[in-house]
Amino acid sequence: MKTEGGSDGAKRRAGERAAEDVEDGFVVGLGTGSTTAHAIRALGRAVDDGLEIRGIPTSFQSRRLALEVGIPLTDLDAVDGVDLAIDGADQVVDDPEGGSHGALIKGGGAAHAREKLIDAAADRFVVVADPSKLADRLERPVPVEVLPDARPVVAERLREMGGEPTLRDAERKDGPVVTDNGNLVFDCAFGAIDDPDALAARLSRIPGIVEHGLFVGLADATYVGSADGVSVRRY
Known part of the structure; x- marks a missing residue:
């Protein structure tokens, strides 16, 4: 994105x-x-x-x-x-x-x-x-870097939190964006984020998430x- x-x-x-x-x-x-x-x-x-x-x-x-x-x-x-x-x-x-x-x-x-x-x-x-x-206040989708094998599990956890995860696609090649670390990226929409600190802590606790963009x-x-x-x- x-x-x-x-x-x-x-x-x-x-x-x-x-x-x-x-x-x-x-x-x-x-x-x-x-x-x-x-x-x-x-x-x-x-x-x-x-x-x-x-x-x-x-x-x-x-x-x-x-x-x-x-x-x-x-x-x-x-x-x-x-x-x-x-x-x-x-x-x-x-x-x-x-x-x-x-x-x-x-x-x-x-x-x-x-x-x-x-x-x-x-x-x-x-x-x-x-x-x-x-x-x-923050309202853009939050980038979430995930281990490739963890993609379906992380996506489910993000939806349970009220997010809408979208796998980021590459622009000039078929398939998803791959980070310098060899992982995938969800752009997860949460709407307006009233408490970024609390959301950051919750994201950090999800196994399979390497790092998030808060x-x-x-x-x-x-x-x-x-x-x-x-x-x-x-x-």
Whole structure:
């Protein structure tokens, strides 16, 4: 499931603003998606100008782009920690008065398992987005990565929870999307999600689910690009 909306200029401003937070010597988590790609390109230009960093990509897509722009890469098991993770989102709760402010849905690129691992390991996790991704509450279908053999059992459990799971099909080949981990993805519609934390906990308890796309309590800030600049939401 791809996410649409938002001008390329707004995405570029958000991505480039996040790249400005990267300091010499940082280990940086490199997220997946069109907005994060602008951050990766900006970091590549900074590396050309002498910035010394190491990147940890969250997907084949982000790894390929990072190599293309000259960012040295490493792995989680080769570093002491991640200083900053930069990643996009499919939807972000923008409600300072509510209890879910800053909760995310991710997984439009089917990389959410590795994204969550690296984002959670980072000292600081910054989301880059355009205004089309902001919402009062989460309501997009939640991507759920599942072991292939667990597909029918997980689908039944999701329906028992009130969800409507749809196996994600590939766009340019017959058959389903296969993640970098060799698994399948359900996009599960729950309607408006009033309590993302509770739903995340329930999903995590289902055997066969590798990871889900609800990111709750992980983001430290969201940089929202627009036609005339970048606004910052801090959590």
